[in-house]
Amino acid sequence: MEYLELLGENNDTKVCTETNESHIYLRKIVAQYYESSFIRNFPISEFEQFMNNILSSYFSSEEYKLEILEGGTGTGILSIPTIQYILSRDRVSTFTGVDNSYPMLKILSEKEEFKRLNFKGRERISIGFGDLEEPLTFFSSSFNVILLGGVLHCLNKLDEFLWQVDKILKSEGYLFITFKSDESTKIQCGAEIKESENLDNKYTNFWQYYHRLRKDHRLPIESRCSLIYDVELVKGLIKNQLNNRYTFLKNDFIPWSAKTTFEQMIAAIEHGLTFVTGQGVSNNQRKYLSNKMNKWVKQNRLMQREVDIKNRVEVAVWKKTA
Numbered sequence: 001m002e003y004l005e006l007l008g009e010n011n012d013t014k015v016c017t018e019t020n021e022s023h024i025y026l027r028k029i030v031a032q033y034y035e036s037s038f039i040r041n042f043p044i045s046e047f048e049q050f051m052n053n054i055l056s057s058y059f060s061s062e063e064y065k066l067e068i069l070e071g072g073t074g075t076g077i078l079s080i081p082t083i084q085y086i087l088s089r090d091r092v093s094t095f096t097g098v099d100n101s102y103p104m105l106k107i108l109s110e111k112e113e114f115k116r117l118n119f120k121g122r123e124r125i126s127i128g129f130g131d132l133e134e135p136l137t138f139f140s141s142s143f144n145v146i147l148l149g150g151v152l153h154c155l156n157k158l159d160e161f162l163w164q165v166d167k168i169l170k171s172e173g174y175l176f177i178t179f180k181s182d183e184s185t186k187i188q189c190g191a192e193i194k195e196s197e198n199l200d201n202k203y204t205n206f207w208q209y210y211h212r213l214r215k216d217h218r219l220p221i222e223s224r225c226s227l228i229y230d231v232e233l234v235k236g237l238i239k240n241q242l243n244n245r246y247t248f249l250k251n252d253f254i255p256w257s258a259k260t261t262f263e264q265m266i267a268a269i270e271h272g273l274t275f276v277t278g279q280g281v282s283n284n285q286r287k288y289l290s291n292k293m294n295k296w297v298k299q300n301r302l303m304q305r306e307v308d309i310k311n312r313v314e315v316a317v318w319k320k321t322a
């Protein structure tokens with residue numbers, strides 16, 4: 001299968017998932033900033049090594065073929081190391097990836113490393129447009145590995161999606177889910193954070209003020225944002241819904257630091273660059289919120305201040321036992 005020719009379409013106003021009339025975010029803008037600025041500042045090569053170590057620790061034997069599905073590939077932060085891994089592991093394993101953002105897929109398809117891998121493994125890699133909220137067109141038990149990188153919070157019908165995952169994952173298969181579980185992400189998502197030495201008090205105050213504004217204007221942060229960071233919550237959902245047929249194995253994590261500025265955080269609010277800042281907020285509302293945050297930063301004399309963000313991505317792994 002080869003879907004990449006579809007990527008020429010320009011669908012920048014395609015919405016992620018929505019519960020009301022507002023766009024959750026403008027996908028073209030999100031895609032453009034996804035890997036940069038404070039949102040991620042991913043240490044790409046370290047992350048590739050990290051993913052490679054995790055995958056090799058589960059699938060050391062070359063004896064069986066891996067049939068991997070990634071839901072929500074985005075710009076390929078998880079896909080590229082996974083494809084690198086299978087191509088160096090054997091001659092038969094396959095990788096299928098879907099995302100419902102053309103701009104994200106376009107960035108992935110234009111990456112030199114992806115082009116190289118896609119050429120090398122052209123019979124074994126297929127990536128293209130697909131909506132995880134629609135019935136997936138894969139046969140039952142099509143995959144023995146499913147990867148979900150930071151996508152659960154985007155889905156409106158999570159329980160239906162988990163049924164689909166269960167249907168297409170073979171027994172004895174593995175489910176990998178990644179979380180962004182650092183304090184910075186939690187506070188951005190509106191979680192109650194106790195004062196801690198690790199947190200810069202001002203940036204904590206910044207987000208708390210932002211959440212207060214949203215609450216006052218009846219734009220509350222939806223509870224599904226906690227799916228971005230809360231491994232325990234997802235463990236519970238899988239346990240309850242999938243009848244204990246999934247054994248939780250392990251979680252590994254990779255930490256990294258990145259510097260950002262209040263200006264960048266305000267830009268994220270203005271343009272809805274993160275799920276939290278874009279979710280359920282119209283263009284005008286985003287503009288209003290960013291103006292208010294700008295005033296707050298000026299009043300607090302933080303214009304020149306850099307903020308040290310401690311990032312952390314966590315990979316949690318389950319095995320389907322029956």
Ligand SMILES: C[S@@+](CC[C@H](N)C(=O)[O-])C[C@H]1O[C@@H](n2cnc3c(N)ncnc32)[C@H](O)[C@@H]1O
Pocket residue numbers: 016017071072073074075076077078098099100101104130131132133148149150151154155178
């Ligand atoms: C936070 S990004 C994660 C991307 C990548 N997995 C990573 O770890 O960097 C979430 C991705 O899920 C995609 N997505 C959201 N809802 C989706 C859906 N219903 N079907 C397919 N992809 C979806 C988004 O377009 C986005 O690329």
